[in-house]
Amino acid sequence: MNRASQIMVIVVTIVLSNHSSLSAKECPKECIEDSPVCGSDGKIYMSRCEMEMKNCGMNLTATEWKNCGISKRLCPLICLQILDPVCGDDGKIYSNRCIMQKQNCGKEIRAVNMEKCENLQSRNARYIPSCPQVCIGPNKLVCGSDQRIYRNECVMKLKNCGKEIQAITMIECLKSNKCPRVCLSIQDPVCGSDGQIYLNECQLLRDNCGKGIRKVPMSRCSSKME
Numbered sequence: 001m002n003r004a005s006q007i008m009v010i011v012v013t014i015v016l017s018n019h020s021s022l023s024a025k026e027c028p029k030e031c032i033e034d035s036p037v038c039g040s041d042g043k044i045y046m047s048r049c050e051m052e053m054k055n056c057g058m059n060l061t062a063t064e065w066k067n068c069g070i071s072k073r074l075c076p077l078i079c080l081q082i083l084d085p086v087c088g089d090d091g092k093i094y095s096n097r098c099i100m101q102k103q104n105c106g107k108e109i110r111a112v113n114m115e116k117c118e119n120l121q122s123r124n125a126r127y128i129p130s131c132p133q134v135c136i137g138p139n140k141l142v143c144g145s146d147q148r149i150y151r152n153e154c155v156m157k158l159k160n161c162g163k164e165i166q167a168i169t170m171i172e173c174l175k176s177n178k179c180p181r182v183c184l185s186i187q188d189p190v191c192g193s194d195g196q197i198y199l200n201e202c203q204l205l206r207d208n209c210g211k212g213i214r215k216v217p218m219s220r221c222s223s224k225m226e
Helices: 003-026 048-054 097-103 114-123 153-159 170-174 201-207 218-225
Strands: 037-039 086-088 142-144 190-192
Touching: 037 048, 086 097, 086 114, 114 170, 142 153, 142 170, 190 201, 190 218
Parallel strands: none
Antiparallel strands: none
């Protein structure tokens, strides 16, 4: 091999080495953000970072949501911790409509009659001891006869060991007051029928559990805003 050929090989090797190093540097190893995007491959990713990580070196870009088969973004970033259970047409019960959409980012999921989820859960029911020691099952929301909603039936029995708490239908549970225990500090002011302004609807429900206070037009609290 002559000198010119040797120089050419060295140059090509350096270029390829730099390209590999650059590609490796541009490919994230871990993603912590949560802001869904539609990739130019027609797939939905939980973030731009995840799209780049899963398609390292493929030069994908974020495109319009219609390219992923949906007309608009169906992925809420934040959901209030309001217990307002809904049944998805996938047969699962979710804490509220927002969480249903968040957990099914990009899918055309709809809320359907609660009876569909109740029937499906009763068919798939399995035996759980009255006082389980540990619960590792998936999230399958159930309502106890104490009117509380639990992550699944096992958790309900574990937390009420020795008590006569039984699972009741979610339909019965929905007839009771919805009183969230925890609310995020998201500024989305609402006016209550008591004439008070609350940081958001979740806090209105939490602070007035069982009192019959409901959300009304903000104009009803205009005097509080002056």
